[in-house]
Amino acid sequence: MKKQWILAVAALLSLASCGSYKKLTYLQDMEVLTTYDVKEQPNVLIGVNDKLRIVVTCQEPTLAAPFNLSTGVFSVNPETGESVTKLSSEAESGYVVDNNGYIDFPVIGLVKAEGLTLEGLREDLIDKIIETKYIKDPIVLVEFMNFQFTVLGEANPGNYNVPNGHINLLEALALAGDLKPSAKRDDVWVIRTENGQRMVYSVDMRSKDLFESPAFNIQQNDIIYVKPLKSVKDADATKRSSVITTVISALSTVSSITLAFVYAGVIGSR
Known part of the structure; x- marks a missing residue:
């Protein structure tokens, strides 16, 4: 008995x-030790009005100074003997891609940026800096300053910046502190504006189908709206x-x- x-x-x-x-579990229809096809993440291209942070350095920081928006302040670390560059607020203002798709870069002049990836622009700048014969070994950092997405609803609401422009929906929600227990997991909205039109994508976080959604890879200025459950009860x-x-x-x-x-x-x- x-x-x-x-x-x-x-x-x-x-x-x-x-x-x-x-009610609370993600990706319920995925199985352990089962392989699934993975789509390659699309390249993020620089567009008109994008704001970029570009910093040029090299082994001799004083040689790189003319290629930055500001000469900055140079000092030597007394413990390591290494040169330290602190850029001014002017340098942090960034480069804005003009209506013709160009940025006005110090020493070099106008450089085409629209339609390039961050890596593509970085490589182009390295070649152009070497051509000036000022620096033989330039190190160039290129990042987005205005690539962001917004989270609303049952997560940690806010605007989140993505300097490299690459982030997917799962990573975005993790950055926002994950979904709250009160979140509606089977109907998370990603609101996207393209070519003057606004589209709403509904994503079920409980299903592996989210990987196939056009909204899985977050784009610039996407809005992620996490709905609450139907009632407070x-x-x-x-x-x-x-x-x-x-x-x-x-x-x-x-x-x-x-x-x-x-x-x-x-x-x-x-």
């Missing part, structure tokens, strides 16, 4: 935990279910261990 009672309790605990698990219930799931999991473990002892003959039936 005791064996049947333990089996019944274990089954009930398993069913109760299953409902809460499905549902949200509170989900929060409670999270706690209950933890308790149920512990009880389920205890019952499983007890059941193992029963079958091993350690605990006899009476």
Whole structure:
């Protein structure tokens, strides 16, 4: 009789935990040790009105100074003997791509930026700096200053910057502190504006299909809206279910261990 009672309790605990698990778990239809095709992340191209941070350095920082927006302040670290460059606020103002797709770069002049990747522009600048014969070994950093996305709703709302322009939806939500227990996981919106038109993509975070969504790779100025559950009551219930799931999991473990002892003959039936 005791064996049947333990089996019944274990089954009930398993069913109760299953409902809460499905509400909160990502990628429920993925399987362990199963391979899935991966789409290559598209290149992010520089566009008109993009704002770029470009810093040129080399082994002799004073030689690189003319190629920066400001000469900056140069000093030597007394402990290591290395040169340290601190750029002024003028340098941090960045380069804005004009309506013709160019940036006005010190010494070199106009440089085409529109339509290039960050790496493409970096390599182009290195070649042009070497051509000036000022520097033989320039090191060039190129980053976006205005590539950002916005998160609203049941996460940590805010604007988030992505200097390299590469981030996917899972990474974006992780950056925003992950979804709250009160979030609606099967209908996360990504609102995107392209060519003067606004499109809304709905993504189910519980399914592997999110990897196939056009919204998986976040684009500049995307808005991620995380909907709340239908009511405050549902949200509170989900929060409670999270706690209950933890308790149920512990009880389920205890019952499983007890059941193992029963079958091993350690605990006899009476």
